[in-house]
Amino acid sequence: MNVRQWSRDLAMGVRFAFGGGREGWFRAAMTAVGVGLGVALLLLTTAIPSALAVRHQRDVARADYTYVFGHPMKAGEKTFVIADIETPYRGSDIRGRMIQREGAEAPVPPGLTGYPAPGEMAVSPALKRLLDSSDGALLRARLPYRVTATIAESGLTGSQELAYYAGSDDLAAHIHPPDVARIDHFGSPRSPDAESDPVLTLLVLLVFVVLLMPVAVFVAAAVRFGGERRDRRLAALRLVGSDGRMVRRIAAGEAMAGALLGLVLGAGFFLVGRQFAGNAEVFGTSVFPSYLNPSPLLAALVAVAVPAAAVLVTMFTLRGVVIEPLGVVRTAKPRPRRLWWRLLLPVAGLAALYPMIGQGRSGGDFNEYLVTGGVLLLLVGVTALLPWVVEAVVARLGAGAVAWQLAVRRLQLSSGTAARLVNGIAVAVAGAIALQMLFSGVQADYTKRTGNDLTRAQMSVQVPAGVQVPEVAKAMTGTRGVRKVVSIADGEAGDRKKDPNRTASVSVGSCASLREVATLPSCRDGDTFVVKGSDSDSETTKLLAVAGDKYGRTLYLDPSYSGDDNEGSPSRWTVPAQLKQAESREDPTGYKRGGFLLTPGALPHGASTAVQGVVYLSIDSAVRDANEYVINTAVRIDPLMQAQALTTFEQDGQFESIRTGLFVGAAAVLTLIGASLLVGQLEQLRERRKLLSALVAFGTRRRTLSLSVLWQTAIPVGLGLLLAGVVGLTLGTVLLKMVGSTVHVDWPGVLAMTGFGAAVVLAVTLLSLPPLLRLMRPDGLRTE
Template sequence: MSSGQAPPRSEPFAGFDAAGGGPPRPGPGERSADLRTWLRDLALGARFAVGGGREGWTRTLLTAVGVGLGVTLLLLTASVPAMVHTHSGKEHARESASEGYIAHPGDRTLLWADAGTTYHDHDITGYLLHPEGKQAQLPPGLESWPADGTMVVSPALRELLASAPLLRQRLDHKVTGTIGKAGLVGPADLYFYAGSDHLVARDAQYRHGNADRISGFGSPDRSDALGAPLEMLLIVVLVVLLLPVAVFIGTAVRLGGERRDRRLAALRLVGADIRMARRIAAGEALLGALFGLALGTVLFLAGRQLAAEVSVMSMSAFPSDLAPNPALTVLIVLAVPLASIAVTLAGLRGTAIEPLGVVRQALGRRRRLWWRLLPPAAGLALLAPLFGKVHNGSGINEYQVAAGAVLLLIGVTAVLPWAVEAAVGRLRGGPVAWQLATRRLQLSSSASARMVSGVTVAVAGAIALQMLFNGVSGDYVHSTGADTRRAQAVVDGTMADTARLAADARAIAAAPGVRQVYGYGRVEATRPDAGSLPRRADTQYPDLPLDVGDCTALRQMARITSCRPGSVFLVPPTDDAYGAADYRKYLRPGARIDLNGPDGDTYTGSPRLWRIPAAAVGVRSRADATGSHAWGVLATPQAVAGASLGELDGWLSVVLDPDRTDAIEHARNAVAALGPDLDVFTLYDTRTKAGFVQIRRGLFAGAAFTMALIGAGLLVTMLEQLRERRKLLAVLVAFGTRRSVLGWSVLWQTAVPVVLGLLLAVAGGIGLGAALLAMVRRPFHTDWAGVGTMAGVGAGVVLAVTLLSLPPLWRLMRADGLRTE
């Protein structure tokens, strides 16, 4: 070799990259892999996945099961918008189409009256119908009008009536048909239409009659907007439910890592470079993801057919209502395979694949923390500008909120591998089972962290949501002011006179489980000279309430020390701005009032004057069982015996026996027997806004599906890890290791990452919850009991999965695991 001539370049051994320590240099003509090369290597990887015998098929099927479970939930979530739209459309289609009062019957008019009721925790919607014209529109789902005394019911209500004799006594109409699918929101809908020839149209003042005259069905959608806080709550709910699914899919496509590494080393030995080996590995994962996509579609279609049989938190849907949004479906179909390729390539980024084996993190570098803190920092930076700016009446950037929440939760999963590595690296000594577990964690901390990452994200999100729910609940959960210790139900309706009031009270009190019934009848009186005033629109007719009841009822309305038949009491308004001038002028001992109160702004009929007794006593108002304060004249029936009261607006408070759970049902049956003019209302301490209730129900239903998915996915992941270590387990048993020791080692291998993951979940969840509370301008508060519950649920899921994996573990430790090829 002459001077100045470059030494000949030696060829590397087959399968080895050129020396140099850096990344492999592409050969001539292979500067970068084109699409054709990618497709060839991906197809080759798919062939290896299905051509590796039983082991290859088992690994691919396990991956497909894991991905398929995630795809099922994603498709279900993509169906929610269409389902909500369909449900809303059906709700409005069966509501009244009339927007104003209809005075006279016509060819298209009909009468309808609310006849809904409640049975235990089931709200039953129903209407009495009577067509006035031959062309009256039928309600959706009906083929003909129900005759008088008959009713058409939903399938769910038909089943409930068959199993609830008390409800059947109340709804005693003869069932002659079933409401069609077009008239029902869901298969669990409790709905009925009953025919009645006893309906009388109400007048313009809504005081006389028992039914509304309408022109048909189908009202426009005028539902109130959720408001910024509730909309933000909905966004966070979707993030919390879907992010664990995405994390789980990313874990599922990495199953079978150790066996795959040995195949990749063999490929390197026969001449494949690192890039090609990685593309082949991505092809194996891609095939499992495609099978998972197909399996998820099949599971979704099969589960959709069972939707009619399932009701979660009173929510149900027909199979046809569960139609995934086309755009979201396309996104899922594209994202799942691409994510499998990206996750596989990212997982091999720190792996040295050589012909004689695979070394992960060949340089032995410890994981760095700083870059793992960047996602939560970026998420906090996105949410910080919204602090204090999310309130009712304000707008909200949905993408900014969703991105910020996603980044904060991703930060929890990013920190988890570092935390597991840092913690298990310091573990030494202990029992044999503990040493086996810690050594395994030290060798494969990434796999252990990935296994519990889904649980960690789910728990962190649940803690944040709980903090947000508790923070904004005051805006959507209001106190009714009712005192449920004094009465548990109220009956109201129009009554002819005080005798009817007393008779109805006795009838209700005779029902089983009813301890006491007391109440009053109200007459809206007015000024004594109302009948002689000019009949003009600007004439003022003050409302002067007169309440008639026995002493027991009056003592519930005012602070009365002495009461006997014939007593009359004067109660001033609790608010000086409401009725104060009328009270001083007209409501005083010896003054006269006109019991013929006007219908709205119109005075009709003849005056019915009544003089307030001179012995009337002034008393202070007291909140009744409903939380209302009465004012005006309180009189016993004997004091108004000679007065012409006319119809009364009756209010009866019902006290129930707390030891009889069916007492309220007997009371409702007794009221139903008194006629359709009376309604029963159960008293509650709080009232919750419907939109808030729906989101909370949706969260519980979605959380149940998500935790079930995570549990199933954990089981698949753990079984795959045990299958990969079958030979090692068999060797340990052959050398005399007790099976119980190996069982405890598996439990400890799961427990350590779970504890670390739950600690991170608590910290991350509280951090995200604090940010969300700051956005809606609520003080920071943590419900530690709730935090403990959420963490306990997550730990329970992992414990259940671990226990379910023990039977396969015993089988894997048999001697036939020593066989090899």
């Protein structure tokens, strides 16, 4: 290969791109915009690992759970007390901390310059905006503190995070780890690395591969914008003496020029998008612009790979085009596309994934190279098979309406161009279907039932020590949106004041509340019950036998243990002679109590502090913000009181984070799909400007031409989505077999992914109609 000749021809192509007048500049701009959009998303993707790492570092640096169980820390010059008072608000989580400084050398929370005084708070910028808005009225009632400071970026994980620190002067009296703890520094202690989950690692790898593959396809398609006009110019170069290889290199130079300009535009798009990302929140995740810094090595790889891909793609696509001095041989009947080598790609992909089938979690980590290679080959197989499918189908399409005939004839003449524009959608949908199947197949492994019965209660309120349960129940009864209140106070009874040998649980509540946790024969205030039927209770019968005679046996409520901070004197409780029998039943959270049930009248005088309670609430769903009213009531009684909504399922946090990452990435890819398709559609319409004007001049209705454009898009898109469904289902099946899950097709998910792809195409078609109508004007026939 003559490097000097290659350089000269490529440079000539660059000059043609920028020195070919308005036509050359427009063609280069179209290519640059398409490539720029792809480059911007590639840079964004290379910046995601850095953003996630910074978010994790910020979260670790402000962590305040550094206490050690069983070894309470004593107050000192470096200590402070901190309480977790996180709260939800209309679907968003607010990170709240109440903090009390004990020593002069106590560290300041990250993002602050000092401790907020009692009655004051420091808030994040996003929380301040919410509090100042009309939507924050209920939240302002919940946070009755004066805002005196703003948390800086170093103390937040994202620009839209809702967080605050509130000052206090009496937290030390309420220390109860993990909710309220005394510590002397921020930041999580170093812990041994946990063993990674092979399935979660596989999910992360697949998300990156599936999201990046459509971007590569779009970039490859963008460098071929204006292909037909370019080939006619190359024929003119042949007429003045250039040989076939030379004109191909010149064409590659033109494509490289558009790609280089696309790199510049892509960097600009990325910088603008990075600033926009600082004001956006997607699926509860936000970042600061400074987080999105691409890896220098990956950015350099993108800068080299995109122009190189432009040259290689152009040389590859022109290999079968005969460029002669008098024109480009495209009018002759083309040779049918070969199928055999196109089938080799997905077959090779399946062969790469086959050794890992049945491996599951017990087989160790999945081979990341085989996984990446196999998935890439399957998705590339979509781009290879789609042109053959479109050509084979449109060749057999027959007569119909005028719009149908115009569309079919156009597709028969340039099926490759139509397939090229749809390839990105097909690849994205195929990958999304496979991932949807995999997520649905393994979801049960990372989701567990909570046991909560939402037909009996929808919220619960944990009552802290020192707060009387009846007071909370009374306040909740008068809260807007609350239909029913069930309050239970739980404690412990032992056979000794300190270090008892045997213990049993004690639950206190009204007759109506006790019926929610046990089946009672009859009940009135002052009754006491012994509960049967709890699988977790094996001590009650033994405790009664040890306690002594059947009458007058004595137990101690809230006994103390060596090493704890319980310095109070346990309350003596004399078990009544007439104990009633009760059968245990599950409470609204699925827990079956044992031990003793006491009505308030049976509790010894002064023993109310020996039990701590929970209040279950039935909420009227017709009342808007009923949950918020409940939380406000709880905080008004005691800022440390936790009220939360009950759920049927709980999902693993890491699994949920990966799925959130998929949704965020898919949203960005879908945006790129729409923008790239629109650019390609406009380029195609512009190339056919004279043809459209001629058809209008001959009397063709604009409606007919608009429908023909719709059919030209709909036919290849429909074929592409059908092929994507087949490949996606195949890949999803293989992935499920790899992780050892039962193969189950999530048809709603498959239809949803396919529908998203179709919706994007429909939106692009509608946006291209105004330019189409302008191109149909008769003055489009004017020439110079």
